[in-house]
Amino acid sequence: MAELTEKIAVVTGGTRGIGLSVARALVGEGAKAFICGLDSSRLEAALKELRRSSKDCADGMVADVSRYTDCHKLIHAAVERFGGLDILVNNAGIGFFKAVDLISPEEWDALIGTNLSGVFYCCREAIPWMRKRGGGYIFNVSSLAGVNAFPGGAAYNASKFGLNGFSEALMQDVRYDGIRVSYIMPGSVATDFAAAPGAKPREAWKLTGQDIAQAVIDLYKFPATALASRIEMRPSQPPRKK
Secondary structure (H helix, E strand, O other), X not given: OOOOOOOEEEXXXXXXXXXXXXXXXXXXXXXXXXXXXOOHHHHHHHHHHHOOOOOOOEEEEEOOOOOHHHHHHHHHHHHHHHOOOOEEEEOOOOOOOOOHHHOOHHHHHHHXXXXXXXXXXXXXXXXXXXXXXXXXXXXXXXXXXXXXXXXXXXXXXXXXXXXXXXXXXXHHHHHHHOEEEEEEEEOOEOOOOOOOOOOOOOOOOOEOHHHHHHHHHHHHOOOOOXXXXXXXXXXXXXXXXX
C-alpha cells in the first residue's frame, strides 16, 4: 500500500467542512497539507489547528479557485513551500438552488467557475509538477447531484455532471503518467454547505466530513495496479420515506 508520509497535498476549500476533514486526515497520516479558502480568519484558524502536531505540516493562502490566476498562485505557492506536489484534492464548492429563470447570470458564473472551472484550473497547474515527481493522485469531490438531477438544481447539477465527465476524461489523459484520478460523490453530508440562517441542527444520520476524508485516505492506499475511479457514498441509514 502507498504511504502518505512526507507526501505534499493541496486541498482547496480546506478551511472548513469536508476540506478541513481531508486536510486533518492527510496530516494525521504524515503528509504535508497546503490549504486554501476565501476567508482569512478561517484560514488562520484551520492552520492553527492543523499545526498542533507540527508547525511544518501545514500552510495555506487565501484563494478564489474560480480565478485562474489564484489557482496558478496556489499551486506554485505549495510547491515553493514544500518542494513539490503529490496530491490534489479539489474540494472547493458553492451552491445556489433556484429554478433556472430565478438564477442570476452572476450566480451561474460563480457556481460554474468554482465547482467546475476551478477544478480544471488547479489540475492544469498541478499536472506538470506531478509528472516531475513521477506521478500523483487527483481527487475531485463531486456529489450524487452529478448523476441525479432535481428541481431547483440546474446550476449545481450542471457543475457536478460536468465535473464527473471532466474527471473521467482527465483520468484517461494522465493514467500513463502515473497520476491516478478518482472522483467521490457524497450524498447528504453534515456540514454547513449552503446552510441558511436559522437552519435546523445537523442530523446525526448524515455522512460526516471524516467519512469523505477516510475515503480519500483509503483510495490513496489502494494497490498501484488498481484504480477506483468513481466512488458513490450515501448515509447508511437515512430517514425512512413515509
